[in-house]
Amino acid sequence: MSAQYRNPIYVNPVMELLDPVVSGLIMPEWRRLDAILKALILKNFTAGGHEDGFLHGGETYCLKKPFYLRGAQISPIHFSLFDDAEFYRQCRDDLKRDIKKLRQSLTVVLPRCRDKQDLRDAFPEVLIRYIPELQSLARSREEGHLLESTPVLHRQFEQAVKIALAYTANQLIY
Numbered sequence: 001m002s003a004q005y006r007n008p009i010y011v012n013p014v015m016e017l018l019d020p021v022v023s024g025l026i027m028p029e030w031r032r033l034d035a036i037l038k039a040l041i042l043k044n045f046t047a048g049g050h051e052d053g054f055l056h057g058g059e060t061y062c063l064k065k066p067f068y069l070r071g072a073q074i075s076p077i078h079f080s081l082f083d084d085a086e087f088y089r090q091c092r093d094d095l096k097r098d099i100k101k102l103r104q105s106l107t108v109v110l111p112r113c114r115d116k117q118d119l120r121d122a123f124p125e126v127l128i129r130y131i132p133e134l135q136s137l138a139r140s141r142e143e144g145h146l147l148e149s150t151p152v153l154h155r156q157f158e159q160a161v162k163i164a165l166a167y168t169a170n171q172l173i174y
Helices: 013-046 079-112 118-121 149-171
Strands: 055-058 060-064
Touching: 013 055, 013 060, 013 079, 013 149, 055 079, 060 079, 079 118, 079 149
Parallel strands: none
Antiparallel strands: 055 060
């Protein structure tokens, strides 16, 4: 039986908020990185590379799924674009790391919430805009209050808030 047909052992409806919140915060950054990659592929093609992508650091970079490139002779990126490709790779890796940190921090706090008011109080203010049903509720306690008894988790949560604030600021810039 495949995983998609199995019933989950434990389902917490609060956890369903995680993906829309993280993707709402991160999608503008993914679109920015896609634009950088598209420009990089075009520059590489102009310099004599393959029109669909390039190789860099042992990875294939393309806008299509690698399945569609099966059999194509993808060459390494043109040497003049090496620094640009390295910049893109670093930005992509940073984004993936930040997504993981955000998901991990929110995964710790969400199961502790019992109702919408707990969610409103626990969630960072910067992320409330991605949850329309919580916007009308007033905050009654400080954000992350459910983690105050666990200092390590509270620090992790504060780091997630800083990451969310940074991506929100980037949305204003780009």
